[in-house]
Amino acid sequence: MSSNHGAEAGAFGVGATAPRVGGLERVTGRQEYVADLPHGDALHVKLVTVDAARARVDVIDGTRARAVPGVHLVMTPADLPQPMPRFGPQRRDRPVLAVGETKYHGEPVAAVAAETPDAAEEAARLVEVDYEELPAVFTIEAALATGAPLVQEPSLRPGDPLATTNILREHRYGWGDVEAASNQADVVIEGTYAFPMVTQFAIEPHAFMAAPDGDGIAIWSSIQHPYWLQRVMADLVELPLSKVRVFAPDPGGAFGGKQHAKYEPLVAFIARRTGRPARLVLTLEETFQAVRRGAAEVRVRAGFRSDGTLVFRDIEANYLIGAYADIADRTVAKGSYTSNGPYRVPSVRIVARSVLSHTVPSTAFRGFGNPQQIWAVESNMDEAARILEIDPLELRLRNLARRGEAFIPHETPADGDWAASVSRAAELISWGGPRQPGRGRGIAVGLKSGPTTGLSYSTVRLLGDGSVVVYAGTSDMGQGARTIFAQIAAGELGAPLEWVTVVMGDTAVVPYDQQTSASRSSVLMGNAVLAACRDVQSKIRTMAARLEGLPDDGIMVDRGEVRIGERVLPIREVLVRGLGRLGGEVIGVGEARKEADPDHPLGGTSAFYEFNCTAVEVEVDRDTGDVTVTRHVTVSDVGKALNPLQVRGQDEGAAIMGLGHTLMEHYIFDEAGRIRNLGAIDYRIPTTMDLPLRMESDTVENEDGPGPYGAKGMSEGALLPVAPAVAAAVRDATGVVIRDLPLTPERVWRALHPELTGAPEVRQAIEGAR
């Protein structure tokens, strides 16, 4: 029995492609997302909005809405505590309902709660709102213009010298002396690059439910950070943490858009007011008005010696964030801090601003502020390569930081053999090889810092029969965290994978985890689970010593086995004997920390880096401007692939997501700041038909990461350099440089036919070629 058991246990340990835990439920529709949960007598909530970006709200009349049968409450700002409760992960600036003035198209001014979704929807339509549209700013230029209307009242920003501007914060980083270095450069390449406003487009709708729970409150949310939400809610409703229970069922895709509280406070106030559970499920259109990525304009000035050696970089980035900070300013800070990329550059100056606007609050999105900068810096590298007449691959390799190099002063040094990823990508796409006429190739790299602080706890119970329960506060939103933790526990405790249960998503049961973001969970929670397994192993060791009448130090427990001298026993055998007649279980606890550093500009150094090199080949239809990606190669440095198929799924998923903002995705606004392409009809994400004709992903694994068995975080890297790689390939195929995303057929066509249109992109291309 036990030997067979041991063989099974080894089958899906770390490094093996274990089948996805919960995967079958996901793909067969059996998994219950928040919107699927039984909701009993819950009231259904519908948001009331006005068809304007910025509007002064004069009167909200719920008389007709209240007359709709089944309506329980028309909640207006007057029904909430005064002053209006505000919340937010960086600043407490977002009101539960708009106060006096809407700040963006889609901001709710009131909400209706009714017995049925139809009654709520009908009543929401009947709430009469008198409002007057006000001038709004929804571009960087307009927001920064002299005399621009202020998005946030200065009273919300006491003591802030920028309070009378639309700049929420300005970040300055750098080293060396850019001015002095300017004289040492043989060539200076300059350009301004624009990155569009895009949305996360998780397939699971954002859903929220709150219910009175004894003397506390229970919240259900498709959220990445249940413990952070717990703190926010405890503050807002003035309860101790122990009386706020957050249930976070596995989200169906999140991509950063589900990190922080959005409408949980609203449903909580409705639940407390009515004494009934209250639920809100956003439509896709409402989701567009709830979460998005920050748009950006990035000016890059880079100096090179004629041999291609980088001398300096001068980067100025303006990010168009929304009306409230959410976590947007952190994305600006973090995305800009590493915006010089994985290069060795003696002098660097980085200025980045978070610019408030009357648009949907931007938040975290896979890549966290980095794709905008990488689009600019890597496109600039490609232009430099062309002007210097150096192969773009060669130019990267020449300037890439080597392992251990302090490429950013006082920061975690280069933690991988990055050139290996670049060389592998070049090899896979046959970089120097012949290409078909009409096709072009491009290559780019992306670097992102991992978490700067972190804290994860895990409890692992080895039950009396050798099966295992793992408690981990990570949210498995599709990245496969359950599978990784189950693999670690199965391998360390000698249980078959299907004997491991991973419990997540309940703050009353599962110990604290700081958050599920920055591709941290395999590293931080993975280490916590591993530590908890080690704790169990040490108790098994003591148990074995007692059973054998030997000292502890003659016994070793590792990877599911107990070694006593020459003898090797499965853990389970020792466990069953050791527990004896009363049975019971062995409980282990583990903790993993990434300590803060208060003097660091980001509050802490990077736990690891995500590094990726992407190389693509494209074909451009000159008549229509249509870009077909014929080949897409993506190589990530992951330290150790704990589950190779999941790693591949994450890399390829990230790459495809990157093709969205590269080729087709962008919010389009009308002249008053309303979103014109709200919803799936006119906002396009890639479908299977839009995928590269051929896609290959590979990894570099040197077991040099801080996670279990040498793993690094991964999942975002393969998105980072997609846009600059594709644009470089378009340039290679056509000779045209385009500095605005997305590369829609029409934009490419305009660039290709300057005689027809005099398109601005073409003027830029000529500048770039000088």
Added chain:
Amino acid sequence: MPIQPPVESPRDLGEAYALLAATHHRPIAGGTDVMVQITGEIGQLPDRLLDVWHLEGLRGITVSEGALTIGALTTYTAMRHSAPCREHAPALVEAAATIGAAQIQNRGTIGGNIANASPAGDTLPVLLAMDAEIVAGSLRGERIVAAADFWTGYRRTALAPDELVLRVRLPIAPDREVRFRKIGTRRAQAISKVVMALSWHLRDGRPEWRDVRVALGSVAERPIRVVATEALLEGAAPTAETAARAAEAVAGEIKPIDDVRSTADYRRAVTARVLQRMIREAGGW
């Protein structure tokens, strides 16, 4: 409540005609347009719906009397799988294959595409290029409307309020060639930016084209034929010079608009290039 308009589900055509004659109903078949309008709150909500999905007599594909006849309730999937459609109307099958995803093709019908009268309706230029006849019916009997006369304005048709689209007849002409091309916002499940169908006859083994049709979607308020361009191509052989002249002619003849999907400039230029390319491919040069 207007969110859920009342729905009638007639069991036979007579009952459907009577309901239509009594009061205005919006017919709904596969619902791939109507449901988007309802749930997406696009345009006016219909007051009442007439669910025609169960009128079995409106399904089916037949070949008789020199024509391919396709019942209004025939889905895009059924057309794609139909041997007669593939033989006699391959361009229509090609157009059907570009519409939506498999789920949409399983529900969406040719009758719905015709009656919905979207300027971006993907099969409609093919019907125009093939000289299709649309058969409409009501309590007053059946009548035939030429495709060229069917779409009268933005989402307007020649149908009377009490009429239903029953079927579409496509004359079978062995010497006719039909080509289709769609430019969308992406490769699948996309609303067209430009859709084009081109047809011509070859007579007596001569290279000159006869009975040329050039039909376009998404460049006007309705699917159109560009008759001046057709006249220019009539009797011409598909040479480089013809293609260049036709491209210039079509660019001058259409008056597309700017919208969220594209600009008029782009639509005009791309239409011209697509036509030029289709003629080049036909000419084999």
